[in-house]
Amino acid sequence: MTTSQELFAEQGYLVFENALEPNELGVLRDACQSLLDEPPDDGGHSGRHRIGRGEARRFLAHRHEEFPAVESFLLSGRIGGIIEACTDSGGLLFNEQFVVKGAGKGASFAWHQDGAYVGFDHAPYLTVWIALDDATEENGCVYLIPRNLNDRPNLDPHEWREDDNELNGYSGEDQGIPMVCGAGSIVAFSSLTLHRSGPNVTDKPRRAYVCQYSPEPIRVPGTGELKRFAKPVARPRAT
Ligand SMILES: O=C(O)CCC(=O)C(=O)O
Numbered sequence: 001m002t003t004s005q006e007l008f009a010e011q012g013y014l015v016f017e018n019a020l021e022p023n024e025l026g027v028l029r030d031a032c033q034s035l036l037d038e039p040p041d042d043g044g045h046s047g048r049h050r051i052g053r054g055e056a057r058r059f060l061a062h063r064h065e066e067f068p069a070v071e072s073f074l075l076s077g078r079i080g081g082i083i084e085a086c087t088d089s090g091g092l093l094f095n096e097q098f099v100v101k102g103a104g105k106g107a108s109f110a111w112h113q114d115g116a117y118v119g120f121d122h123a124p125y126l127t128v129w130i131a132l133d134d135a136t137e138e139n140g141c142v143y144l145i146p147r148n149l150n151d152r153p154n155l156d157p158h159e160w161r162e163d164d165n166e167l168n169g170y171s172g173e174d175q176g177i178p179m180v181c182g183a184g185s186i187v188a189f190s191s192l193t194l195h196r197s198g199p200n201v202t203d204k205p206r207r208a209y210v211c212q213y214s215p216e217p218i219r220v221p222g223t224g225e226l227k228r229f230a231k232p233v234a235r236p237r238a239t
């Protein structure tokens with residue numbers, strides 16, 4: 001029988017429907033709302049970290065330490081269980097951000113592998129994408145192209161699109177598999193798995209929380225400086 005880790009390696013992702021308890025979803029939604037109350041920016045950085053598009057596509061990043069309940073969740077056994085279902089190489093919290101597409105004008109996000117945004121060689125990591133609202137094709141759900149990580153354990157070439165504030169790593173015909181799922185569901189995928197998300201044409205925002213877990217601290221070559229975070233996650237709890 002195929003194990004969940006083998007399936008993850010064969011297709012590059014796993015879906016966990018209704019993985020969160022209502023209180024966990026509430027904690028994430030509340031923190032997201034606090035951050036949304038701030039004026040939007042474009043990411044505040046130069047180059048490949050300037051990926052915001054005002055109200056159309058907001059990335060509210062690296063603020064979990066201001067929300068103790070969010071930090072507890074990020075390092076919880078709930079997340080430990082997701083990581084263990086996907087890989088036996090463990091996980092350290094590396095990065096986190098809310099991604100919000102504005103009502104009626106939410107921007108799409110181009111095909112990319114998350115690892116392409118890191119900018120230097122690093123061990124592949126796990127992205128845990130959490131739906132804070134029901135995710136549909138109308139409100140900008142994520143689309144994935146399955147990838148066998150055993151056969152293709154590499155980053156593909158990406159180009160920076162100046163007008164759209166994003167990298168693009170795929171220009172073929174494949175539209176990908178829509179990850180339509182309910183609020184509180186998780187799509188876990190490798191930093192090597194190509195994904196995109198569509199525009200939000202509904203009259204409500206589409207909120208998601210993206211947290212990422214690396215098997216080892218990710219350090220800038222040369223300086224050895226830690227990139228973002230490297231916080232250990234608790235042992236698994238049943239999802
Ligand atoms: O939530 C989305 O629309 C996609 C986010 C994404 O692809 C990412 O943060 O890498």
